[in-house]
Amino acid sequence: MTETIYIIELIRASLEQRKAEEKPENILWEKLYELVGVHMVSSITFYQIDKLEKKPPQQIYRLWKEKAEKALVKEISFDAERRIILEKFEQAGIKYIPLKGIILKDYYAAPGLRQFSDNDILFEKSRREDVFQIMTQLGYTGDIEAGNHDVYKKDPIYNFEMHTALLPSENRLRAEFENIWEKAKKDKENNYGYHMSKTDFYLFHMVHLNKHFEGCGTGLRYFVDEYYLMKDPEITEKQEEIDRRLEEMELLEFKQKIRKLTQIMFCRKIEDISHLFDENPEMRPVFDYVMSCGAYGTIDVFINNRMKKSGNKFRYFLSRLNCKEEYLRHDYPVLRKHPRLRPVFLVYRLISAPFKKPDRVKAEFKALFSKNKPEKQNKK
Numbered sequence: 001m002t003e004t005i006y007i008i009e010l011i012r013a014s015l016e017q018r019k020a021e022e023k024p025e026n027i028l029w030e031k032l033y034e035l036v037g038v039h040m041v042s043s044i045t046f047y048q049i050d051k052l053e054k055k056p057p058q059q060i061y062r063l064w065k066e067k068a069e070k071a072l073v074k075e076i077s078f079d080a081e082r083r084i085i086l087e088k089f090e091q092a093g094i095k096y097i098p099l100k101g102i103i104l105k106d107y108y109a110a111p112g113l114r115q116f117s118d119n120d121i122l123f124e125k126s127r128r129e130d131v132f133q134i135m136t137q138l139g140y141t142g143d144i145e146a147g148n149h150d151v152y153k154k155d156p157i158y159n160f161e162m163h164t165a166l167l168p169s170e171n172r173l174r175a176e177f178e179n180i181w182e183k184a185k186k187d188k189e190n191n192y193g194y195h196m197s198k199t200d201f202y203l204f205h206m207v208h209l210n211k212h213f214e215g216c217g218t219g220l221r222y223f224v225d226e227y228y229l230m231k232d233p234e235i236t237e238k239q240e241e242i243d244r245r246l247e248e249m250e251l252l253e254f255k256q257k258i259r260k261l262t263q264i265m266f267c268r269k270i271e272d273i274s275h276l277f278d279e280n281p282e283m284r285p286v287f288d289y290v291m292s293c294g295a296y297g298t299i300d301v302f303i304n305n306r307m308k309k310s311g312n313k314f315r316y317f318l319s320r321l322n323c324k325e326e327y328l329r330h331d332y333p334v335l336r337k338h339p340r341l342r343p344v345f346l347v348y349r350l351i352s353a354p355f356k357k358p359d360r361v362k363a364e365f366k367a368l369f370s371k372n373k374p375e376k377q378n379k380k
Helices: 003-016 029-038 042-049 058-092 101-107 125-137 198-214 220-230 233-237 239-248 252-266 281-293 299-310 313-321 325-331 339-356 358-369
Strands: 096-098 119-123 149-154 158-163
Touching: 003 029, 003 042, 003 220, 003 252, 003 281, 029 042, 029 058, 042 058, 058 096, 058 119, 058 125, 058 158, 101 119, 101 220, 119 125, 125 149, 125 158, 198 220, 198 233, 198 239, 198 252, 220 233, 220 252, 220 281, 233 239, 239 252, 252 281, 339 358
Parallel strands: 119 158
Antiparallel strands: 096 119, 149 158
16 A cells, blocks of 8 residues: 555545544655645544554654644634625625635534635625725735736735636636626625525536646545535536536536546445555546645646647747736736837746746746656645
């Protein structure tokens, strides 16, 4: 058995609410701890580690426990902070829809089991300036950005992504969710809160997962999310409609691949988990890809996936030199009145990048021109 397979055993045991098998002797605690951290499943696996007869060395056990405890505190803190923000939205008459992890965390068996980095909230685009005023008054730093969401942060841990649309303008599926406000259902317990139907929530979940999977890659946490969603009776009831719409989006085959791997990892009954892929060896490369990515992917994976689309490193490099018009005009407002200066600012953007984002540029060049260990990619 390998570390990657044993992580699956730990997660399966948590999902099935049973005690996990003891760690095989050949598996290293250090590597196991590193992997669960990269995939943001430290919390859901710790509660199985805590039940083992042979626990990790004291330092690793302490660090693992701290991560689980911090995940719980973080969820409680974000819930309280989000209530403050949404109360301000209510007072200002701003319609809103909580997204992604805010909803997904409640599928898990206990608070703190689903780790996260931020909270996502959709609001009316026409109220963007009002949201900026609310967030800054609450002590957040951030700005109105060019894309479909604005990022607001506040020490020590708070990070909120405020969305004006579910998908960016360049996403080919943006039109599928343009009428989300018309389809959203009104909350009963407030005046301006809404929620997506289970069908739309699952469709957006799959579109979002596909974006990560084909971009920087995606890790185990998304598959735990998928496990819980596929168990939801309301989603199961609407599966035919969901599959029809996914087929229209050209994502049905992708969903089937994700669902199949999820079932193999977390649902299939098997006596010896080391033989997890014996019946479906074709899924092992997909599993290996997922395990190589981590929660938010790597720059290596991002480059490899982009090069598959562009054809080679040179074309990839050219694509990175270019920039979407809306982002360029946001960074350099003078272009709104003088669009002919675009080539000048493209060159300036290239020259200034190593000074403005030195770590990102260094990591990307390292991944592009060397075979060193992949660099971890931040969510952004």
